[in-house]
Amino acid sequence: LGEAVAxxxxxxxxxxxxxxxVAPKFVEAKQQEFQDYLVDVSQWELDRYLETF
Structure with a gap:
């Protein structure tokens, strides 16, 4: 996904x-969206790893 955004x-x-x-703003928005994705912790991750560790 990061490579696609790049x-x-x-x-x-x-x-x-x-x-x-418009294109540079679109690219900037997609870069920010990817950064937001990288720091998001999904419910699946919480369920799986909080119980494991």
Missing amino acids: ALESDEVIYDALGDH
């Missing part, structure tokens, strides 16, 4: 479709 920065299709004024 690839957005050089994706000509995204820039052609969204334009030079």
Whole structure:
């Protein structure tokens, strides 16, 4: 997922479709979304690991 987000920065299709004024903001939003994902602890993780450790 991180590699996909990084690839957005050089994706000509995204820039052609969204334009030079919107595409960087879209990429920035996706980067932030990925960072949020990395620090999120899912209910499954809580259930599995809190009982184990």
